[in-house]
Amino acid sequence: MDQDGERLWARTAEIAARYRRALADRPQRPQAGYRQMRAAFAAPPPEAGEDPMAVIESLATLAEPGLHAMAGPRFFGWVIGGSHPAGVAADWLTSAWGQNCGNHEAAPAAAAAEETAAGWLLDLLDLPRDASVGFVTGATVANFVCLAAARSAVLRRVGWNVETDGLFGAPPIQVLIGDDAHTTVFAALQFLGLGHDRVIRIKTDDAGRMLPASFTAALAGCAGPTIAIAQAGQINTGAFDPFPAIVRAAHAHGAWVHVDGAFGLWARVSPPHRALASGVEGADSWATDGHKWLQTPYDCGYAIVRDGEAQRRAMTAAASYLPAAASGDRDPTHFVPELSRRARGFATWAMIRTLGRQGIAAMVDRHCRIAARMAAILAAESGVAVLNTVELNQVIVRFGGDGPPERGDDATKAVIARVQADGVCFVGGARWRDRWVMRISVIGWSTNDADGERSARAIVAAWQAVRPS
Ligand SMILES: *Cc1c(COP(=O)(O)O)cnc(C)c1O
Numbered sequence: 001m002d003q004d005g006e007r008l009w010a011r012t013a014e015i016a017a018r019y020r021r022a023l024a025d026r027p028q029r030p031q032a033g034y035r036q037m038r039a040a041f042a043a044p045p046p047e048a049g050e051d052p053m054a055v056i057e058s059l060a061t062l063a064e065p066g067l068h069a070m071a072g073p074r075f076f077g078w079v080i081g082g083s084h085p086a087g088v089a090a091d092w093l094t095s096a097w098g099q100n101c102g103n104h105e106a107a108p109a110a111a112a113a114e115e116t117a118a119g120w121l122l123d124l125l126d127l128p129r130d131a132s133v134g135f136v137t138g139a140t141v142a143n144f145v146c147l148a149a150a151r152s153a154v155l156r157r158v159g160w161n162v163e164t165d166g167l168f169g170a171p172p173i174q175v176l177i178g179d180d181a182h183t184t185v186f187a188a189l190q191f192l193g194l195g196h197d198r199v200i201r202i203k204t205d206d207a208g209r210m211l212p213a214s215f216t217a218a219l220a221g222c223a224g225p226t227i228a229i230a231q232a233g234q235i236n237t238g239a240f241d242p243f244p245a246i247v248r249a250a251h252a253h254g255a256w257v258h259v260d261g262a263f264g265l266w267a268r269v270s271p272p273h274r275a276l277a278s279g280v281e282g283a284d285s286w287a288t289d290g291h292k293w294l295q296t297p298y299d300c301g302y303a304i305v306r307d308g309e310a311q312r313r314a315m316t317a318a319a320s321y322l323p324a325a326a327s328g329d330r331d332p333t334h335f336v337p338e339l340s341r342r343a344r345g346f347a348t349w350a351m352i353r354t355l356g357r358q359g360i361a362a363m364v365d366r367h368c369r370i371a372a373r374m375a376a377i378l379a380a381e382s383g384v385a386v387l388n389t390v391e392l393n394q395v396i397v398r399f400g401g402d403g404p405p406e407r408g409d410d411a412t413k414a415v416i417a418r419v420q421a422d423g424v425c426f427v428g429g430a431r432w433r434d435r436w437v438m439r440i441s442v443i444g445w446s447t448n449d450a451d452g453e454r455s456a457r458a459i460v461a462a463w464q465a466v467r468p469s
Helices: 006-025 034-041 054-064 085-097 106-122 139-156 183-191 212-220 241-252 264-268 309-315 318-327 347-379 405-424 449-466
Strands: 130-134 174-176 200-202 227-230 256-260 286-290 303-306 383-388 394-399 428-432 435-441
Touching: 006 054, 006 085, 034 054, 085 106, 085 174, 085 383, 106 130, 106 347, 130 309, 139 183, 139 227, 139 256, 139 286, 139 303, 139 309, 174 183, 174 212, 183 264, 200 212, 212 227, 212 241, 227 241, 241 256, 264 286, 264 347, 303 309, 347 383, 347 394, 347 435, 347 449, 394 405, 405 428, 405 435, 405 449
Parallel strands: 174 200, 174 227, 227 256, 256 286
Antiparallel strands: 130 303, 286 303, 383 394, 394 435, 428 435
């Protein structure tokens, strides 16, 4: 009997290492699809228990064909970080330690690591050093938490306590949001009773940035509590909203400014890219991810709020709030919706130490350089158009030349399918400005220049194979 899990964990580490070793050379798509996986996992509920070693061996065998190489070096589908080994190791310890990281008395190490990591994040992202930070599952929930703080603050200014009295009968809140905001921000508005359609959508330019003139015009029509939502890093183009103009106008109007910076906020760590997000520090709240550019394992995101009291008010379970506030001690649960939760601070702490400021900056720069190089290789081909100015790590590509839009859509879809089947790299597709495009997101820690080069060549080969002659 393996009482302490020792043999089981050693074997698990072997399985994990074998998986990672094979990742660079295997197809970057899953070998088996959803239907096959469903059939593989389907089984009646087990009546008798089994030896854990047999269970884990069986899990690894069953899952392996259906695993997507999201941690692989040529995975460019969606903005998905690569689960760096150091973050994974810290996450294993987090599980092994079994800490419930709700409050600092119950979990002193977890609370302290989180507090230090929070300070590091504010320093790296160059945001107000006294802002509060909640460790959540990702940018979706970070957007939710920040917007809950915003809702609390803007209603409080007109004498309404949304925590005690809810939204029934409350003064209406105006929400301004860019037309190309991420879908999860609309989800956060939906969760908060603010409605995903009851918003004022601001016109954007061809890269998805809000037009300042449209923003100020819309703002002028807003009376009462107002929240403006901007974006650092558009999911397709990587573009940044014009923060200085938006923050200035919004604050002159008394509005709260929230920024969804799931991946783009990390440009601030890199000296050559920092200017893209300049002025973002003037906002009131920021959502970002650990599991994207910081490469922590899934899941990890951060909800950062300038007015820490607003975040506490919005998130704290009523009874436990005041005593901790009085003592000045920080409880992880006070800044997030959950009480019992994973100690995400450990993996964040480990990743920031592993990479350091210089390592994060070098990685961001490398990813942006690779994206630009891939864009250049693709743009040089006839019948291929790169639709965005590659300032960050995102590239959107259209195939098929100047013919009718449907022909280009079909050609683009055919190239994506061909690239995925071929497996050298993985890319996805999306609709952008009513056209189908290939999306390339360069974000995995293990992606190097040669991977970018090889992948761009594979995409060109796929285009040559499917192009109408
Ligand atoms: C990924 C992303 C989100 C959602 O983040 P999750 O971590 O998946 O919850 C929100 N906004 C932008 C811009 C993103 O790239």
